[in-house]
Amino acid sequence: MIDWPAFFIVLVATLVSGCLVVTLYSLGLRLVDRATGWQRPLGIACFVASGLVVLYGVYLVIPYFHQ
Amino acid sequence: MVALVIVLALFFDFTNGFHDTANAMATPIATGALKPKTAVAIAASLNLVGAFLSTEVARTISGGLIREGDGGIQITPVMIFAGLIGATLWNMVTWFLGLPSSSSHALFGGLIGAAIVGAGFGSVDFAVLMSKVVLPALLAPLTAGLVAFLATKLAYSITKKRQRNGFKHGQVFTSSLVSLAHGTNDAQKTMGVITLTLIAGGFQATGSGPAFWVIAVCALAIALGTYTGGWRIIRTMGKGLTEIEPGQGFAAEASTAATILASSHLGFALSTTQVSSGSVIGTGIGRKGASVRWRTAGRIALGWLITIPAAGLVGALAALVASTGLVGILIDTVVAVGVIAAIFLYSRSNRVDARNVHDEPTVLVRPKKTRKQRQADAKKREAEAKLLEAEEWRRATEAERAVPHRTTENTDGAAS
Numbered sequence: 001m002i003d004w005p006a007f008f009i010v011l012v013a014t015l016v017s018g019c020l021v022v023t024l025y026s027l028g029l030r031l032v033d034r035a036t037g038w039q040r041p042l043g044i045a046c047f048v049a050s051g052l053v054v055l056y057g058v059y060l061v062i063p064y065f066h067q
Numbered sequence: 068m069v070a071l072v073i074v075l076a077l078f079f080d081f082t083n084g085f086h087d088t089a090n091a092m093a094t095p096i097a098t099g100a101l102k103p104k105t106a107v108a109i110a111a112s113l114n115l116v117g118a119f120l121s122t123e124v125a126r127t128i129s130g131g132l133i134r135e136g137d138g139g140i141q142i143t144p145v146m147i148f149a150g151l152i153g154a155t156l157w158n159m160v161t162w163f164l165g166l167p168s169s170s171s172h173a174l175f176g177g178l179i180g181a182a183i184v185g186a187g188f189g190s191v192d193f194a195v196l197m198s199k200v201v202l203p204a205l206l207a208p209l210t211a212g213l214v215a216f217l218a219t220k221l222a223y224s225i226t227k228k229r230q231r232n233g234f235k236h237g238q239v240f241t242s243s244l245v246s247l248a249h250g251t252n253d254a255q256k257t258m259g260v261i262t263l264t265l266i267a268g269g270f271q272a273t274g275s276g277p278a279f280w281v282i283a284v285c286a287l288a289i290a291l292g293t294y295t296g297g298w299r300i301i302r303t304m305g306k307g308l309t310e311i312e313p314g315q316g317f318a319a320e321a322s323t324a325a326t327i328l329a330s331s332h333l334g335f336a337l338s339t340t341q342v343s344s345g346s347v348i349g350t351g352i353g354r355k356g357a358s359v360r361w362r363t364a365g366r367i368a369l370g371w372l373i374t375i376p377a378a379g380l381v382g383a384l385a386a387l388v389a390s391t392g393l394v395g396i397l398i399d400t401v402v403a404v405g406v407i408a409a410i411f412l413y414s415r416s417n418r419v420d421a422r423n424v425h426d427e428p429t430v431l432v433r434p435k436k437t438r439k440q441r442q443a444d445a446k447k448r449e450a451e452a453k454l455l456e457a458e459e460w461r462r463a464t465e466a467e468r469a470v471p472h473r474t475t476e477n478t479d480g481a482a483s
Contacts, residue, residue, distance in 0.1 A: 007206060010330045014214050018325035021241070022218040022318050026225035029233040054240055060328050061248050062120045 017053065024050035068144050069268040071400065073261055075151045077288045080257035082158040083170040084114065084292020087253060089300040090167070090323070090343040091245035094316035097305030100235035101242070103296070109239075110246045111294035117250020118258075118286030144264050145389050146181045148396065151260070152403045153177030153382025157374060159410045165299035165307070165419075166370040169338035174256060175200060176378030183379070184386035203330075204371060207337040208345025211326040215346040218318035219353030226314065234313035241320035248327045249339050254289045258282060298419040304344065307363045309351030318353070319346040341371060 024046045031043030059065050092106040101109070154170070154177035161168040175196075182190045222234070258277040265271040271278070277285075305311060311319070323343045330337045344367055351359040385403070388395040 006333060010326075010333050011210055011213075013329040013333070014210055014322065014325045015217070017329065018214040018218050018318075018322040019221055021321045021325070022222050023225065025234070025237050025317065026222045026314075029226050029230045033227070033230045033233075050237075051240070054244055054324075057244050057324055057328050058247065060332050061117070061244075061251050063251075064120065 017057075021050050021053045024053070068148070068396070069264055069270065071396070072144050072148045072151065072264045075148060075155065075403075076257050076260045076264070077284060079151050079155045079158070079170075079174070079260075080254065080285055080288035081292035081295075082155055082162065083253055083257070084111075084289040085295045085297040086158055086162055086168075086170050086292075086300060087249055087339060088293045088297050089304045090339045091242045091249060091320070093301045093304035093343075094311055094319055094347065095235075095238045095242045096301055097311045098235060098238065098313045098316045100238040100313060100316065103298075103301075106242075107294050107296040109243060111290040113243055113246035114250035114254065114293045115286050115290035117247045117252075118254035118289060119282060120247075120251055142182070142263065142267060143185065144267050145396070146185045146386060147178070147260060147264055147267070149181035149184070149386035149389050149399070150174070150178035150382045152385040152399060153180055153378040153380070156381050156403060156406055157378040159407055160377075161370060161374070162297055162299060163410050163414050164370070165303040166367060167300050167304055167340045167344055168367075168370045168374045169204070169340045170253065171256060171338055172200065172204070172371070172374045173378040174260075176375035177382035179375070180379030180382030180384075181386040184383045184390070200375070203337055204341055207326065207330070208341045208348070211322050211342040211345035212349030212352075214322035214325060215319045215349030216353040218322050219315050219350045222314045222318050223354060231312065231314045234317040237317045238313060238320060241317060241324055244324045245320055245327070245339075245343070248324060248331075250286075250289070252327075252331065252339065254282075254285045257285045257288070261285070296420070299414075302419055303363065303367070304347055307360065308344070308347050308367075309357050309359045311347070311350070312354065312357075315350040315354055315357070319343070319350040322346045322349065 028043045028046035028050065031039045031046060035043060088107055088110050092101070092110050095101040096103050096106050151174075154173040157168075157173045157176070158170055161173075179191050179196070223231075226233075258281055261281050262271065262277045265278075265281075309315075320343075323339075323346045326342045326346070327337060327339060344364075348359055348364055351357050385399050388399050
């Protein structure tokens, strides 16, 4: 009927990637706001990391890159 | 005939474009992350780019839904024509009602209807229909909704209130990703349809991919449609389901993108529309103080349920008429153009566009009741009437019983 293990993988992958982007971006917002000392670079690192996850999404969208 | 199908397919592509602008751009427009015009311009260009980027066309547009080829049926241009009429008309109707319904389902429905008329019920693989269309349609919005719910919770627990406007900048990127993913998926369907028609008409070798001009016109059609903006659907998605704040918008788009990418990368074909509606509802549940308008959500779900049968019915009718020959095809064309023009003209009486997309929807998605529903309603009314009658009868008998009781009381009272 339906490939349940595959669906489970999709569910987990979605959960992990979706929550990862949101967590990283939120952490970035939190750290950059009124940042002191070490917080600012760390916050920016969070933004960059969430941007990288989004870029990985772009990579997945374009079949040219992974064929 | 082939030319007619191509024109119709391109028009379907156009309706697909403006139907699906909402998937990516409803939330950034609703939160004010992007101006409405800017948003549709970004979506349109990303759709255009996306259509060119991925030339990975599904080998069969129906994905095994219709038993084609050896031992199966031959899909004729007339069948595709009828299916496209069903899909396009259904897209116009749902757009008019502001219903975010799946364009792919409309296309499948139309083709199924046409195939049943053209070659009987045996031509449709209902097991494939179940496992490839119906079940994913249930699971996709649930998955996206769950992830959006959790992501919203996370976003709101990590950030403080004054920091949350920063999500607007993030929204631009996540919604663009959704747009791009949409472009790489949806224009492909029309390319597949046109290529199939060209092959069936003998203009192209069997098994060859889409020609460059096909890719180009499909990309242009979907981008133009996207730029026109399906404002009615954008309003439903952005305002009708729940009030969306930037943090929610970001979470919803991230989970929409994640669901589409994960599933298409792992071989599940999902409807972008259903995924993003699920996300919006999920994010509505996830934020404290936000409420989801379940009536609207119910109407949308109802729209999904009837998309395949409705488009199938129109497709079947069109196929029936078209099977009479050239006159039938002409009648089909005239009727389809007439209906599309009528819907368009009628829609002008309550225009929704970039200017008033932020207004609260007043008359939102009110799908006409199907006959089954009307019958159910009639039954319900009947049952209610019966209940009322029974209640009255009960009261009457109670009163009757009470009357002698009271009289005895009275006489008692009089006696004392």
